[in-house]
Every structure is written in C-alpha cells, then in structure tokens.
Amino acid sequence: MACTVNGRDVSLDLDPRESLLDMLREQLALTGTKKGCDQGHCGACTVHVDGRRVLSCLTPAVQVAGQAVTTIEGVAGEDSGLHPLQQAFIDHDALQCGYCTPGQIMSGIACIAEGHCGSDDEIREYMSGNICRCAAYVGIVAAVRQTADAVRNGA
Amino acid sequence: MTVADAPGTTGPPLDTRRVDAREKVTGRARYAVDRVPENVAYGAWATARIGKGRVVRVDTAAAEAVPGVRLVITRFGPDELHDVGFLMAGGHAVQSLQPLRDDRIAYRGQPVALVVADSLVAATEAAQLITAEYEEEPFTVKIGAEGAETVLQEQAIPLPFLADVKVGDAEAAFAASPVQITGTYEHPAQHAMPMEPNASVVHWEGDRLIVDDTTQNANAVRFGLATQLGIDPADVEVRSPYVGGGFGQKNAMHLHLGPIAVAARRLGRPVKMVLPRPQVFHLGAFRPNTVHQVRLGANEKGELLAAIHEVDQQTSRHDLFPSEITTVSSRLYATPAFRGEQRLVRTDVQTPGFMRSPHESPSMFAFESAMDELAYATGRDPVELRLAHDTPTDPVTGLPFSGRHLAECLRRGAARFGWDARDPEPGSMTAEDGSAVGWGVAAGCYPGGIVPVVAHLSAVADGTLTVGVGGHEFGQGLRSAVALLVARDLGVPVDTVIVRAGDTRVAPQHLTAGSWGTASALPAVQAALGELREALDVPASGDVDVAAAVRATGRPAVAVEATTLAPGQSRDDLAQLDKGVLAIGGPVYPEFVTFSWAAHFVEVRIERTTRRIRVPRVVSVVDCGRVASPVTAASQVRGGVVWGIGQALREESEVDSRFGGFLNTTLEDYPVPVNLDVQQIDVDFIDEPDLRFNPAGVKGVGEICMVGVSAAIANAVHHATGRRMRRLPIRLEHVL
Numbered sequence: 104m105a106c107t108v109n110g111r112d113v114s115l116d117l118d119p120r121e122s123l124l125d126m127l128r129e130q131l132a133l134t135g136t137k138k139g140c141d142q143g144h145c146g147a148c149t150v151h152v153d154g155r156r157v158l159s160c161l162t163p164a165v166q167v168a169g170q171a172v173t174t175i176e177g178v179a180g181e182d183s184g185l186h187p188l189q190q191a192f193i194d195h196d197a198l199q200c201g202y203c204t205p206g207q208i209m210s211g212i213a214c215i216a217e218g219h220c221g222s223d224d225e226i227r228e229y230m231s232g233n234i235c236r237c238a239a240y241v242g243i244v245a246a247v248r249q250t251a252d253a254v255r256n257g258a
Numbered sequence: 259m260t261v262a263d264a265p266g267t268t269g270p271p272l273d274t275r276r277v278d279a280r281e282k283v284t285g286r287a288r289y290a291v292d293r294v295p296e297n298v299a300y301g302a303w304a305t306a307r308i309g310k311g312r313v314v315r316v317d318t319a320a321a322e323a324v325p326g327v328r329l330v331i332t333r334f335g336p337d338e339l340h341d342v343g344f345l346m347a348g349g350h351a352v353q354s355l356q357p358l359r360d361d362r363i364a365y366r367g368q369p370v371a372l373v374v375a376d377s378l379v380a381a382t383e384a385a386q387l388i389t390a391e392y393e394e395e396p397f398t399v400k401i402g403a404e405g406a407e408t409v410l411q412e413q414a415i416p417l418p419f420l421a422d423v424k425v426g427d428a429e430a431a432f433a434a435s436p437v438q439i440t441g442t443y444e445h446p447a448q449h450a451m452p453m454e455p456n457a458s459v460v461h462w463e464g465d466r467l468i469v470d471d472t473t474q475n476a477n478a479v480r481f482g483l484a485t486q487l488g489i490d491p492a493d494v495e496v497r498s499p500y501v502g503g504g505f506g507q508k509n510a511m512h513l514h515l516g517p518i519a520v521a522a523r524r525l526g527r528p529v530k531m532v533l534p535r536p537q538v539f540h541l542g543a544f545r546p547n548t549v550h551q552v553r554l555g556a557n558e559k560g561e562l563l564a565a566i567h568e569v570d571q572q573t574s575r576h577d578l579f580p581s582e583i584t585t586v587s588s589r590l591y592a593t594p595a596f597r598g599e600q601r602l603v604r605t606d607v608q609t610p611g612f613m614r615s616p617h618e619s620p621s622m623f624a625f626e627s628a629m630d631e632l633a634y635a636t637g638r639d640p641v642e643l644r645l646a647h648d649t650p651t652d653p654v655t656g657l658p659f660s661g662r663h664l665a666e667c668l669r670r671g672a673a674r675f676g677w678d679a680r681d682p683e684p685g686s687m688t689a690e691d692g693s694a695v696g697w698g699v700a701a702g703c704y705p706g707g708i709v710p711v712v713a714h715l716s717a718v719a720d721g722t723l724t725v726g727v728g729g730h731e732f733g734q735g736l737r738s739a740v741a742l743l744v745a746r747d748l749g750v751p752v753d754t755v756i757v758r759a760g761d762t763r764v765a766p767q768h769l770t771a772g773s774w775g776t777a778s779a780l781p782a783v784q785a786a787l788g789e790l791r792e793a794l795d796v797p798a799s800g801d802v803d804v805a806a807a808v809r810a811t812g813r814p815a816v817a818v819e820a821t822t823l824a825p826g827q828s829r830d831d832l833a834q835l836d837k838g839v840l841a842i843g844g845p846v847y848p849e850f851v852t853f854s855w856a857a858h859f860v861e862v863r864i865e866r867t868t869r870r871i872r873v874p875r876v877v878s879v880v881d882c883g884r885v886a887s888p889v890t891a892a893s894q895v896r897g898g899v900v901w902g903i904g905q906a907l908r909e910e911s912e913v914d915s916r917f918g919g920f921l922n923t924t925l926e927d928y929p930v931p932v933n934l935d936v937q938q939i940d941v942d943f944i945d946e947p948d949l950r951f952n953p954a955g956v957k958g959v960g961e962i963c964m965v966g967v968s969a970a971i972a973n974a975v976h977h978a979t980g981r982r983m984r985r986l987p988i989r990l991e992h993v994l
Contacts, residue, residue: 133285228933236452238936244933
C-alpha cells in the first residue's frame with residue numbers, strides 16, 4: 104500500500120483489516136490522531152483524505168492507496184507555526200483534556216472549507232460528529248467561527 | 259490574548275491561557291498509549307457472555323491458532339496475581355474482583371481470557387474466537403428486583419463519615435408540619451465515558467516495571483501493581499502526564515494492568531492494551547442507580563421544619579461502594595431537623611464508582627426538585643425561598659462554614675438571567691415559534707476536600723522554574739493553576755514555568771478527584787515558593803529576577819520541597835500517602851466546614867409538535883473561593899453545565915433483566931451531549947478567597963459546577979408543562 108501522509112511518501116505491507124487509524128498510530132507513530140471509540144461514533148480519529156474529512160477508525164488503511172492523508176501533525180504551515188484554527192482553539196480555550204482536540208481541529212478545518220459556517224447553529228450541526236466529553240463546545244464554535252470569518256474576509 | 263493583572267507584581271499582565279494548550283492542539287501531547295515501543299505486543303480481553311455463574315471450560319484452540327498470537331491466558335496462579343482490594347475498602351483497584359483468578363463470573367462482560375499478539379488485528383481476532391462453557395446462576399441487575407440485597411450503610415461500613423446524618427427529631431417534626439412534600443426520585447445508572455478509553459503500555463527494565471497509564475491515581479497503579487505482583491513499590495514507575503478525561507472513571511487501578519504486566523514479563527516484550535469502548539462499560543466504574551425518597555415539612559410560609567432524605571444506591575455483590583448522598587442535602591439549607599438514611603443494594607454488576615459529582619448531583623436532583631415543589635405548594639418564589647434558608651453555620655455540626663456565598667450566587671444569577679420577568683404559572687410562557695418555555699432554578703453544594711501533597715520546585719540559572727507536584731492533569735487545568743500561581747508570586751512570565759504532574763517520579767501521586775486537586779496542590783506550591791525565596795535569599799514577597807538570584811547562589815540550580823496537609827491532618831496522613839492509600843481531609847475540619855456553592859438558572863424550550871426539549875441558555879454562578887485560573891475554571895463550569903444537560907436529558911445506562919450487563923455500550927447507544935445540544939452558557943464567579951480553608955484561598959470547582967443543573971432543568975420542564983419530572987433522563991415521551 105502506497106500513499107502520502109502529510110506530504111511524505113509512505114509504503115507499507117498491511118493486513119487488509121488494519122484501520123487507517125491504527126496504521127497512523129502504530130506503524131507511523133503519528134499519535135496525534137486519537138482512538139476514542141473505534142466505531143465511528145466519536146470523531147476523535149478524524150483525518151483528511153484528499154482534503155475530505157474521514158473517520159480513520161472506519162477506513163481500512165488499504166483503501167487510501169494512492170491518496171493524500173493529512174493528520175493533525177500536517178496542518179501547520181511550512182514555518183512550523185500554527186494553523187489559524189489551532190491558534191483560535193488556544194485563544195478560545197476550545198479544549199480541556201485535549202484528547203478529542205486533534206479530531207475537532209481536523210473537522211473544523213474541513214467544516215470551514217465545506218462552507219458550513221454560515222451561522223453558529225450551522226457550525227454546531229456540522230461539528231456534532233465530534234464529541235467533546237469535557238464539553239468545550241462553546242469555545243469550539245467560537246474558534247471555528249473566528250477562523251471561518253477570517254477566511255471569508257481574506258485574512 | 260487572554261490576560262489578567264498580576265496583583266502585587268510590577269510585570270506585564272499575565273497570559274492566563276491554558277498552559278498546555280499548544281501541545282494539545284498540535285497533537286504533540288503524549289497520552290498513555292501514544293508511545294510505540296519497539297517489539298510491542300498487543301493485549302485484548304475475551305469477556306463472559308452470561309449474567310452470572312462459573313466458567314466450566316474455556317476453548318482457546320482457535321485463538322491460539324491465529325497467526326501472531328503469543329499468549330492466551332485463562333487463569334493466573336494465586337502467587338502470580340495477589341489480592342489488591344477495592345479502592346474504597348483500603349485497596350487500590352476499581353473492584354476487589356480480579357478476573358482470571360478463579361472460575362467465578364460475577365457479571366456479564368467480566369473477562370474470561372487475555373490474548374496477547376504481535377498485532378492488534380491478531381489479538382482482536384483471537385479474542386473473538388474464544389468461547390466458554392458456563393454453569394449459569396440467577397442474577398439481578400436492578401434495584402428492587404428479586405435477589406437484590408439491601409443493607410444499611412452505617413451498619414455495613416461502620417465509618418463515622420458514612421454514618422447517617424441525624425439532626426433533631428425529623429420524623430416528629432415532619433409529622434407535625436402543616437405543609438408536607440413527599441417525592442420519590444429516580445436517578446439512572448450512568449457511565450462517565452471519557453474520550454480516552456482505559457489504556458496502558460507496560461514494560462520491564464530488569465526488575466523495574468515501567469507503566470504508561472491513563473489514570474487519576476498513579477499511586478494506586480504503583481502500589482496496586484506492587485501488591486498484585488509481589489514486588490517493591492519502588493520498582494514501579496507510573497507516568498500519566500496527560501489524561502484524556504477522567505471524571506472519576508480513572509480513580510483506581512484498572513483490571514488489565516496486572517495481567518499485561520505478567521504477560522510482558524513472560525514474553526520479555528512491552529505490552530499495550532486499549533480497552534474497546536464497549537468493554538469500558540463493563541470494566542470500570544459507573545454512577546450507580548439511586549432511588550431517593552425526600553420528605554420536606556414546612557409551615558404555611560414555606561419555612562422548613564424538617565427534611566428527610568432516604569436513598570437506595572446500587573452496589574455490586576462483591577463490594578460496597580459507599581453513598582454520600584446526604585452529605586450535601588443536609589447542608590444546603592438551614593433546617594432544624596434532618597434525617598438521612600443511606601442503603602446499599604447489592605446487584606450483579608461490576609462495582610460502581612465515581613462519576614463527576616458522583617453523589618452530589620443525584621442528591622441535588624432529588625432535593626432541589628422537592629424544594630421547587632415546596633415553593634409551589636407555599637406560593638413562594640423559588641429563588642426567594644432558597645435565600646430565606648441561607649445559613650452561615652453548618653446545620654449538621656454547628657461549626658461555621660469557612661465560606662458560603664450561595665445567597666450571592668442566587669442573587670447574581672437571578673439578575674443575569676432576568677428571573678424577575680418570570681411568570682410563575684406553569685405553562686404560561688410561550689416562544690414565538692409556539693414552543694413552551696420554562697425557567698427553573700436550583701442550587702448545589704460540594705464538599706471541600708484537601709489531601710497531602712508534596713511539591714518540588716527548582717530554579718535554574720536561565721530563569722526556568724520546574725514544579726513537580728502531586729496531582730494529575732486531566733483537562734481541569736491543574737497545570738495552568740500551578741503555573742499561574744508561580745508566575746504571579748515571582749512576577750515571571752507563565753511560559754518560564756514547567757509543571758510536571760501525574761508522574762510517580764516527581765512526587766507521590768495521591769488520587770486527584772473530589773475537586774480537591776487544585777485546593778491541595780496550590781498550598782503546597784505556595785509553601786515551596788516560600789522555601790525557594792529563602793533558598794535564593796530574596797524578600798518574602800515581590801518580583802524576583804530568578805536567573806540573577808540563582809546565579810548569585812553560585813550553584814547551577816536551586817531545588818526546594820514542601821509538603822502540606824489538610825487542616826487537622828497529621829504525619830499519619832502523610833504516611834498514608836507514602837503507602838499509596840487515600841488520605842482525604844474534609845469537609846468537616848476541626849474549626850470549620852468547607853463546601854463550594856453554586857446556583858444555576860435554566861431556560862428550556864419544548865417544541866410544540868415533536869416535544870423535543872432544548873436548553874437555549876443557562877446562567878451559572880459559582881462560589882469556589884478564589885479563582886486560581888480564570889480561563890480553565892470558566893471552561894470547567896461550562897463543561898459541568900453540559901454534563902448536567904446530559905444527566906437530565908440524555909444519559910442512561912440501560913440494563914435488561916434477561917441478559918445482565920449493560921445494553922447500550924457504545925457512544926451511539928449511550929448518547930452524550932454533542933455540539934448542537936449546547937447553546938448559551940453564561941458563567942460567573944464570586945471569586946472571594948476562602949483563606950480559612952487554605953492559604954491559596956481556593957476551593958473545588960470541577961464538580962460543583964454540575965451540581966444542581968439537572969434539578970434546574972427538571973424544574974424548568976415543570977414550569978413549561980406543569981408536570982413534575984421525578985425520574986431522569988427526561989425524554990420527550992414524558993412531556994407528550
């Protein structure tokens with residue numbers, strides 16, 4: 104199986120039953136992506152495949168052959184600064200324990216790119232696939248909205 | 259940037275943002291199993307498929323034939339895994355029953371075999387291929403069902419703090435009361451379900467056992483494993499620097515740790531184990547089902563003459579998980595007579611345990627619902643009735659409260675919410691879209707505990723300060739509160755302070771729970787700051803040029819240590835800490851009694867056709883003493899409010915008497931609040947230091963913020979519909 108992960112070429116021999124999540128964590132030691140439920144219910148494992156947000160726990164690793172995978176470790180700019188949404192999460196304290204945070208940010212980046220930030224309720228709806236048990240939801244909505252507004256205003 | 263003034267310092271405003279946020283948003287924070295050791299093997303449980311009985315035979319042949327499987331263990335020898343004991347009975351584990359030590363099956367979901375394999379895929383496949391033959395026995399999973407055994411707590415566990423509260427002759431006073439409120443309230447079993455499942459990776463370095471675990475109690479893991487494996491606790495190192503949510507579910511040693519440590523020793527390899535989400539529902543603590551009977555006696559003006567709170571609380575067959583339901587209901591209001599009775603009901607489940615505001619939020623759901631009924635029965639405004647029962651003195655002991663600003667919480671909350679505009683008539687308020695609107699209020703209190711803490715503080719010549727402290731960081735903001743304290747005290751930037759927590763290498767790690775983490779750690783760090791100032795030969799207060807002061811000593815680094823105890827504690831309590839057992843002080847201290855306080859105001863809207871219940875806004879005002887870390891404390895309160903919404907409207911762990919075990923064991927079937935369930939949450943703090951309680955003036959915040967929310971929601975639903983909600987969760991079928 105060959106694909107790219109955060110822009111780097113990756114080639115692995117995989118059990119066809121291995122999930123993309125376990126490939127990232129256990130084979131590539133990219134442990135920013137988290138296992139919350141392993142059943143597609145919680146969103147902690149959200150990554151991007153060819154720019155779309157997917158649940159890596161429900162994605163067989165072999166299925167991403169030839170595709171571009173982006174994880175939380177790959178969203179920052181070339182200068183290794185923070186993605187604007189990462190900074191917004193810090194500024195709005197949109198996290199507590201931090202375990203769901205990488206998945207929230209990957210979903211948030213996609214939510215903005217999809218154009219699902221027309222209102223707070225729309226953000227809430229399109230971010231509802233990512234559970235935050237600490238319940239930092241108010242901050243998450245504020246962080247996504249701020250970043251979406253900045254994108255819209257050409258910042 | 260979020261900033262706050264640093265009182266007493268001349269430096270720039272402090273950055274009060276969460277100090278470990280950058281690690282968390284970049285994915286660099288290392289949680290328990292974010293380590294992939296070379297040659298690691300993976301563990302998986304196979305679990306029992308009966309409600310109760312004995313294992314006659316376990317068939318492991320198919321599992322052993324799976325390529326990559328290295329070990330299949332169905333029984334450990336008595337010398338291989340010793341007894342550890344239940345945390346609340348002086349031991350270290352989530353329950354006394356350790357699987358794979360005998361043929362007993364106490365509940366559905368209990369492990370019957372451990373598989374260890376080269377890959378997670380192989381371990382999972384093999385575990386699913388294991389079958390067993392059982393001798394089944396009758397079982398009981400519900401309070402009140404045949405076979406459930408009820409015991410009086412004060413007789414079964416004769417410890418003073420678990421005795422029933424009795425003030426005056428409450429039965430006689432109730433019987434003589436012209437107004438009597440009687441209600442039975444049921445709170446379901448619930449599971450905390452932190453986002454990070456229970457997970458560990460262990461390896462041996464010679465005779466030393468190195469453990470990365472997700473825990474709120476690294477001491478329990480360390481001493482529990484030492485006891486279980488018969489090794490010196492000094493040879494067990496436990497690291498839990500980032501915990502992906504705890505909520506009490508990670509208060510004790512989990513059942514897989516001993517078995518994977520044995521497996522790692524047998525194989526000579528590190529072993530990693532992550533519990534699948536459905537297994538988390540059967541292998542860890544849950545909030546037990548409780549049934550409350552509350553009786554309030556009052557005069558026609560609504561003045562309380564007597565309060566009686568009796569409760570049946572579920573426990574397991576093999577352990578008694580103690581109830582502290584009446585600890586709070588006996589303290590909330592001035593009452594001349596109170597009687598509590600706490601009964602434990604043995605059922606065939608794993609041992610229940612702590613889940614955020616474990617006793618207090620169910621207690622307040624029942625008690626504060628009854629108070630709302632009293633307000634309606636006597637024509638009093640619910641806020642005004644509560645204000646009329648304020649008291650500076652603990653009704654149970656007669657000692658003063660070290661701080662009680664509940665009345666101010668109620669007044670300020672009412673003003674922020676706009677309570678004056680409320681028409682008390684049920685069903686009288688309607689939204690533009692036709693939804694029924696209900697406004698409800700409830701208060702809450704939570705015991706103020708303190709545990710012994712050791713803090714190490716070192717300063718090096720580049721000005722960096724490192725704090726190694728007893729306490730675990732699981733999102734509540736302990737690390738931020740400690741860093742802010744040091745930065746404020748010395749007048750240094752927050753980012754020069756490194757805080758190491760949850761690690762047995764840096765300090766003894768007492769259980770961090772019960773909202774005592776910050777209130778215990780900050781006094782120790784404050785004492786260490788005093789020691790550091792002496793060691794650096796700088797004045798006792800004011801800004802310090804740390805780098806210059808260290809250089810002036812002629813040493814590369816200056817390190818100090820301080821230990822603090824709860825008021826009234828002695829060296830004996832410190833010895834408890836060194837043995838890894840609980841040493842909790844409070845809420846009753848020699849000269850005062852300490853609680854945190856809160857008032858919650860809630861609006862619910864019930865849609866006209868679907869009867870869906872929404873919570874568009876909540877106002878919560880909290881008295882938690884001085885607010886040590888404003889950003890993280892506000893996040894905790896918002897989180898606690900959302901937990902109250904989940905408790906009131908969503909969460910129930912369901913059982914089926916035919917099968918045993920819990921039924922809805924996924925995050926799909928056990929619905930917790932998601933983003934769209936949460937709208938406006940307005941948080942305010944009294945922010946008055948409680949300096950009698952401790953020199954830092956801080957009290958707990960992470961649990962009080964949830965206590966009372968579910969009652970406020972139930973009271974709001976009553977206001978919207980005229981119907982009393984005496985059972986949680988409230989679902990649309992209850993408001994049709």
